Amino acid sequence: MKIKNILAFSSLVALSAACGDKEKTANENENSQPMETIVERFADVQILRFEVASWDKLSLKQKELVYYLSQAGLAGRDINYDQNNRFNLEIRRALEAIHEKYSGEKSSADWKNFDTWSKQVFFSNGIHHHYSMDKIQPKFSKAYFDKLMKSVEHNLSPEALDAIFNKSLEKKRKVKDPNVDMIVASANNFYDEGVTQKMVEDYYAKKQDLSDPKPIELGLNSTLILKDGKLHEDVWKSKGKYGQAIDQIIFWLRKAVKVAENDEQAAALKVLIDYYKTGDLKKWDEYNVLWSTATKGDIDYINGFIETYGDALGKRANFESIVQINDFEASKRMSTVAKNAQWFEDNSPLLPEHKKKKVVGVSYKVVEVASESGDAAPSTPIGVNLPNNNWVREIHGSKSVSLGNIIEAYNKAGGPSVTEEFANDKEEIERAKKYGAIAGKMHTALHEVIGHASGQINKGVGQPSETLLNYASTLEEARADLVGLYYIMDQKMVDLGLIESLEVGKAEYDGYIRNGLMTQLQRLELGQNVEEEHMQNRQLVSAWVFEKGQKDKVIEKIVRNGKTYYDIKDYNKLRTLFGELLREIQRIKSEGDYKAGKNLVETYGVKVDQKIHAEVLKRVKPLNIAPYSGFVYPVLVPVMDSKGKIIDVKLENKQGFIEQMLYYGKNHSFLY
Ligand SMILES: [Zn+2]
8 A cells, every 4th residue: 555665775875976976065155164964973874964055045934834844743753762662762761861961981881882872772763773673782781781870860661671681572673574473573562462463464454445446554553452352453643642742743733834835735734633633544645635736835744654664564654754845956857757757657668558548746856854853863765755545646646855955965975985896897987976976866756756656556456565565665666766777778868858868877777786786785784684675676676687687798797806796788788677677567566466576576685695795795894884874953943032923943953963862852752
């Protein structure tokens, strides 16, 4: 039912754009010192800061709207922590207390290890790594932690302490392994203890109605609990579970209604409030219809339980919020892609019966992020395509945004170049320098606007989350990526003025194959399989075309001085292969061919070549690159007159990482 769209490939962007786009750095306000992009570095993470160049162009009313929406987002921050694991909030409070009050020595290895671990916990919105979902192991003892807590007079329950220090407990936030009970094995807080995967599957098999043309997203906004031996949805709503936080969200959304830019925006916000009050998923759909068609304003936002990556069965969604300001210049360029959506559909390599006769309502915008919260922060997507419910998308269209100032910050922080290490030759490096950034942006645009909107499901076949189950989102991301790859080498792109030459397409092919077959492996530890959906998709696509093109030498594998390189010999044939795989994956989606989908993902997307993996880790190490990035956010400060009326909203962009985490804990925490 959901098309999962958060593009978590920050490192891909960093890699493909590592070499530059020098003009873009001259973006600072003339009156102020250039802002430092990199704030801090710890563990496998770098913390960055972005700019909001369009802030001063907003009217007071618009600034107020951004302020209220950002407050509504931050009000839900606690919910996401609790969803990730039942001990997270309790543990976070202990970390806040220690960082606020501890005045003992801070030069020992123990303190440094605690400091790093606590930052990792804040960064991951809980005790599990935000990406691998494995529990983050502390490198200090329980005794040391006890000492810290004692010195700040704070207590933690024995269960929470165990969750931190006992390696065999709460091991992984989401377990995706067809050989185990994924619900029992996952440490997230979406299901009561005692609930099994079989119980969940049976429960929703009974609830779902395949003949309903407008099915709701079953299970999206509740915890599945056992009550008197029976399953029961404990719904997240006002006066329900997470009610205190949700009431705060409602409070701020009501203020936003009053300063909405237009009637459509106000109408959508009002239904969102109704949804939070009732927890009714039909209201959620009603809201999404209004939200999808409210496209006129300069300010937009997402706020809700939206993406289901945190649940092994893809039903329950984490809270997240993003508040965005339109970037008109960039959006204009991208709207060209949207305007030609039908041409792209008509000319795609899909089987005729799987093509949409009429592609509806595709919109694409480049925006500037002003605020993010919940599952969208501090690690953020770089693009969003919503809503997720397929029938809403099909009838009313969807909205796609590219988070321009986030991508900008990644480009600036790119640092030493992975491209130079892994590219086969000078030509490839030069091409990446010249076209890498625009290639990445164009591929993202095509992925979002054309990719996810393309294709149709055969009549009588269920939604991918029902037919393709745990392979649905990997295959969906692969499908969208392939649409982008297919068209970025199309003369039409040049004719539309979107790219200056097909060299841009070549740069994207170089980068994509390098990443899919090698560089993305730097995110995994030796011995791990690929589990994250976007990574699976990229390896699947790259490994499949490499294998299928071997007899024609489309991509050549070269080993030089013990280092492996992949050199694309025939870009046009590679494009044809992308088209073939696209057609097959669309067929799988259209027909709901679970067996073929599973086979593709398991054969090409999951297993890691251990030798190559070890080599990648060895080559990346001296480059000292943080595999993951996240952000500190501007703080919006209302300025009031003597009567309490807001006369301005200031955007302050100075907080450090821990400073911000403590500030949020103090000002935006509502669950106890
Ligand atoms: Zn996507």
